[in-house]
Amino acid sequence: xxxxxxxxxxxxxxxxxxxxxxxxxxxxxxxxxxxxxxxxxxxxxxxxxxxxxxxxxxxxxxxxxxxxxxxxxxxxxxxxxxxxxxxxxxxxxxxxxxxxxxxxxxxxxxxxxx
Amino acid sequence: xxxxxxxxxxxxxxxxxxxxxxxxxxxxxxxxxxxxxxxxxxxxxxxxxxxxxxxxxxxxxxxxxxxxxxxxxxxxxxxxxxxxxxxxxxxxxxxxxxxxxxxxxxxxxx
Numbered sequence: 001x002x003x004x005x006x007x008x009x010x011x012x013x014x015x016x017x018x019x020x021x022x023x024x025x026x027x028x029x030x031x032x033x034x035x036x037x038x039x040x041x042x043x044x045x046x047x048x049x050x051x052x053x054x055x056x057x058x059x060x061x062x063x064x065x066x067x068x069x070x071x072x073x074x075x076x077x078x079x080x081x082x083x084x085x086x087x088x089x090x091x092x093x094x095x096x097x098x099x100x101x102x103x104x105x106x107x108x109x110x111x112x113x114x
Numbered sequence: 115x116x117x118x119x120x121x122x123x124x125x126x127x128x129x130x131x132x133x134x135x136x137x138x139x140x141x142x143x144x145x146x147x148x149x150x151x152x153x154x155x156x157x158x159x160x161x162x163x164x165x166x167x168x169x170x171x172x173x174x175x176x177x178x179x180x181x182x183x184x185x186x187x188x189x190x191x192x193x194x195x196x197x198x199x200x201x202x203x204x205x206x207x208x209x210x211x212x213x214x215x216x217x218x219x220x221x222x223x224x
Contacts, residue, residue, distance in 0.1 A: 045202050047213040102161035
């Protein structure tokens, strides 16, 4: 069974950092682009970043460029999102998703508040 | 404001057919394929339609997708109470070099 499990979310103060992880299983992780997508409370989905199969190409939404870094470790079947200089507007449930946004993990909540 | 425009809400009675639109531009829907997702309350989104009109295995044929020019549509026939959910479209945008989601449509089954 294809499965994605996120972890690492929590409460962090504005300006702080957090590293999210996504553990993949049930498929050949190194064959797929991977995404991070977030959803603020009561709001819609917002694509955050993606990374190529070999990690050599990444893309980001403008609002996180220079603050967030997506990475992967194909040997560990894991995807990461390093989030620095966090702002209140980054508060959301963060999902990882495989290439065509299928499937999705269950999400990990991030709250940025003082 | 989302790059892809969806109506915020839609509704129908059981058994009816409803359609949800997703309007974009030549830099996204006009030149790229569209996927559709269903998000039931409190759960992660689930893929319903990919490549404009393809259904993954396990998705009922009551769900169908289409695309014309810079717009796409999701149709749900034989509406059921369990279809009450939020629905999102997504496409790659060449100008932004971003994936862009529609704002989402909340479907209510009356």
